Amino acid sequence: MELTTAEENYLKAIYHLSVEGKKSVSTNDIAAEIRTKPASVSDMLRKLGEKEVIQYRKYYGLQITPLGIQLALQTIRKHRLWEVFLVDKLNFAWDEVHEVAEQLEHIQSLLLIERLDAYLNYPKFDPHGDPIPDAFGDVRSRPRIALQEMEIDQSGQIVAVKDSSPAFLRYLDKVGAYIGARIKVLDKVEFDGSVEILVDQKKTLFMSKDVASNILVLTA
Amino acid sequence: MELTTAEENYLKAIYHLSVEGKKSVSTNDIAAEIRTKPASVSDMLRKLGEKEVIQYRKYYGLQITPLGIQLALQTIRKHRLWEVFLVDKLNFAWDEVHEVAEQLEHIQSLLLIERLDAYLNYPKFDPHGDPIPDAFGDVRSRPRIALQEMEIDQSGQIVAVKDSSPAFLRYLDKVGAYIGARIKVLDKVEFDGSVEILVDQKKTLFMSKDVASNILVLTA
DNA sequence: AAAATAAATTAGGTTAAACTAAAAAATAAT
């Protein structure tokens, strides 16, 4: 069973929206995620249904199948390994990798991805802190919460970002927030949900609710 | 000006057949090279003509333009750099790289290819001995002749292969011929054109005319 | 429960890239 590039992109979007997000995924959600029109999505859902990577009843909704999950995870695995390669070996910044990985993830070669994995020393997380599925599709996920949901005085370590857009990542670079940083919540403002944190025991940082909710933390 | 993957493949084939080969390139030649039907080639030639990467007058023939050469060389550059990456970094054998490089060459990112070039230490030749064009499309080509055309007692160094098929490359591996090997022609058989050579001053090797004509040598 | 609104699908069209079969042009053979 092989999927086209477009099919892989759709399936990946469906996986992200369903398995990692809410249970029910709408045609409009997928269209927004993939930046395409709902009519095109309907068309593709029928095709993915025929290929049995999703279970699809029109007007009712869809459910990704075990086969679909497995294939989606293989694409995600490739995407994240390439991101690690770009950052670790080619010195890309973490905000420069997504677009290129979006292309590289579709290269078809089992040997390539296994060799790449070995070459990178079997990394467990990508530059944005997202877990890299192994060759069998197993994902070791860490329990993590949004910084925005932490209590005052609670401390932890930044382990991932929810939003991987260049604008957001460059903002984090600018203020000095990074994956691996140890943080402690100093204050939370009731009024607008903004937070004040201490980074690496030396630098205090204010951030909006919007920013804080896109930073994922492993609490101690 | 951007080309699709199919257009890049056609243009690359046209470049190889015209610039590196004979002057006049037929529709059938291209069809054979790309493993497609002549009718499909005619269609594509019209499109490539409109994009001005070739000059095309139907029934008369085609000529690749300077713009076409430049674009073809960029694709060839990417192809060969990826081949070096696969062999040097991911331990691919030289007969395993072509198919994967055929896909990787179409990844679009200027940053990627410049960084890759730097990471590989600006290699000048790919694993098959073919020169890698630089970012400006300049190719440093060495004067090389087919082993088959060497005289008895003449010596030199294997610098490239004409045929990159896995079958041929694996045969060379088996008999112990490799790029960089110093050789000397011991004998040439008039009857069938086969040759006997001495490799690295220790091992003698017999090879058919067919094999010898696909090995390129830099004569001392 | 009917009407209004929102969401999803279908109908019909476009573009890229392939194909087969038929026609046209160029080349080779008599």
Place this chain on the structure above:
DNA sequence: ATTATTTTTTAGTTTAACCTAATTTATTTT
């Protein structure tokens, strides 16, 4: 110089992946 052959192009289809506009189904509101 015709005729025959080969090469190339055109005509007409197919498939994948998109689109807009129209229609159908589901959901909400009155």
